[in-house]
Amino acid sequence: MSEKETLWIKSALQGDEHAFGLLVEHYQRPVFSLCYRMLGNPQDAEDAAQESFIKAYHHIKKYDPNRPFATWLLSITAHHCIDALRKKRLPTVSMEALPAEIIPDRYAPSPEQVFHQTEWELQVKNLLLALKPLDRAAIVLRYWHACSEVEIAETLNLSVSAVKSRLYRSRQTLAKSWLELDNNSPLKERKPYESPAL
Amino acid sequence: MSHQPYERFLFTKEALNQEQQNKLNHHLQECDNCLTLAEALANLEELFSSSPTPQPAPGFTQRWQSRLLESDQKRQNRNLWLMTFGLFALAGAILLFLFFLHLPFINMAYELSQLIARISLITAEVRSSLNIIRSITSNLPFIIPIIILLTPSTFLAITAVLFAWFRAVFKLYSPIQERGNMS
Numbered sequence: 001m002s003e004k005e006t007l008w009i010k011s012a013l014q015g016d017e018h019a020f021g022l023l024v025e026h027y028q029r030p031v032f033s034l035c036y037r038m039l040g041n042p043q044d045a046e047d048a049a050q051e052s053f054i055k056a057y058h059h060i061k062k063y064d065p066n067r068p069f070a071t072w073l074l075s076i077t078a079h080h081c082i083d084a085l086r087k088k089r090l091p092t093v094s095m096e097a098l099p100a101e102i103i104p105d106r107y108a109p110s111p112e113q114v115f116h117q118t119e120w121e122l123q124v125k126n127l128l129l130a131l132k133p134l135d136r137a138a139i140v141l142r143y144w145h146a147c148s149e150v151e152i153a154e155t156l157n158l159s160v161s162a163v164k165s166r167l168y169r170s171r172q173t174l175a176k177s178w179l180e181l182d183n184n185s186p187l188k189e190r191k192p193y194e195s196p197a198l
Numbered sequence: 199m200s201h202q203p204y205e206r207f208l209f210t211k212e213a214l215n216q217e218q219q220n221k222l223n224h225h226l227q228e229c230d231n232c233l234t235l236a237e238a239l240a241n242l243e244e245l246f247s248s249s250p251t252p253q254p255a256p257g258f259t260q261r262w263q264s265r266l267l268e269s270d271q272k273r274q275n276r277n278l279w280l281m282t283f284g285l286f287a288l289a290g291a292i293l294l295f296l297f298f299l300h301l302p303f304i305n306m307a308y309e310l311s312q313l314i315a316r317i318s319l320i321t322a323e324v325r326s327s328l329n330i331i332r333s334i335t336s337n338l339p340f341i342i343p344i345i346i347l348l349t350p351s352t353f354l355a356i357t358a359v360l361f362a363w364f365r366a367v368f369k370l371y372s373p374i375q376e377r378g379n380m381s
Contacts, residue, residue: 017266025259032254046254046261053262054269124249127242143246164210171209175238182238 009069012060020060023069024053030070030145031077037140038081038133040125048084052077067154074145075155082133123181130177135170138163204232208239 005026011019031052036045056063056076063072128136137156141147147155153163204225207214214222226233 017263021259021263024262028254028258029251032258033251036252042252042255045252046258049254049258050262050265054266057266120245120249123245143243144249144251167211168206168209171211171239171242172205172235174242175209175235178238178242179234 005069009063009065012057013063013065017057020057027070027073031073033144034074034077034137034140035081037124037128037144038078038136039084040129044084048081049077052080055080071151071154074141074147075157078137078141078155079157082137085133126181127174127177130173131170134158135166135173138166139170139174142167201229201232204229205235208232208236 005023008019008022008026012023028049032045032049035048035052036042039045039048052073056073059076063069128139131139134156138152141152141155142149149160149163149167152158152167153160156163158166204222207218207222226236
């Protein structure tokens with residue numbers, strides 16, 4: 001944790017809203033990323049990320065400065081997403097309330113890259129959907145947040161052995177889902193009809 | 199053939215010693231099922247690592263600040279409702295408690311309240327009477343001089359009329375000689 005971050009946390013602990021705003025600015029990406037991978041769409045992810053930060057703000061007094069702030073924050077986020085998935089009552093956001101679409105600049109990826117990226121995203125989403133909420137959280141923290149098993153255990157309030165067991169089971173499920181998706185892939189089905197000359 | 203130990207080697211992702219690694223490699227050469235799973239896992243991990251980290255739309259912090267404001271207002275309203283409801287619940291609970299456990303006290307309190315009601319009613323009546331008296335007495339200064347002036351003059355006038363009438367009657371019934379002598 002950087003010195004600046006420590007200062008922001010200290011000020012936030014004393015009730016400084018501006019300091020917490022700086023923490024929101026700093027941690028918005030990992031929190032949003034976790035929500036997106038857990039919930040599968042940007043609208044729900046935005047909503048869950050905002051709510052997680054509000055929860056963190058209201059419960060900042062419970063934060064132990066001896067623990068990493070990121071772990072504490074991701075723990076709140078993961079549990080919020082798990083609850084949202086269990087309730088299956090995610091609030092909807094009107095399209096007008098969403099920020100306007102950003103016009104891509106010249107450094108933006110080509111349509112082909114966008115297509116592949118969309119395909120990958122869809123594949124990732126479908127694979128993660130095969131997992132239970134808690135297992136999904138463990139996998140997302142492991143692969144997108146590079147968390148160790150100990151950190152995952154702290155974040156999800158589980159024992160390290162429980163995390164190992166969940167990761168093992170999740171990888172197994174994912175590999176089997178991958179094989180199923182691969183067999184049902186439309187790209188694979190098209191191959192026999194492709195022209196051999198090309 | 200048991201796949202269990204090899205699947206465990208594959209999916210736990212723990213560091214294997216040389217002997218375990220050799221066993222796994224040997225098994226993968228023989229078992230297509232485990233080889234397919236190993237390849238699937240490798241592809242999966244490659245997909246995960248190549249998948250970019252999603253980012254929120256610009257202005258996330260500003261949206262959070264406005265949402266926090268809304269959330270605080272909602273919390274305040276909720277707390278207010280809870281406090282009001284809590285007070286009513288507490289009052290109800292106290293009343294029920296007193297009603298069931300201290301009925302004599304309730305009767306005494308009822309009688310006391312009745313007494314207070316009566317006293318306040320009497321006080322109100324006395325006060326209204328005093329107001330009437332005060333309103334009359336406040337008008338008296340205008341009436342008194344009129345009464346003072348009218349009463350003696352009326353009395354004198356009546357007395358004078360009576361005196362004149364008695365004299366007239368006396369003269370009428372007196373003897374003629376007396377009237378002749380007199381004349």
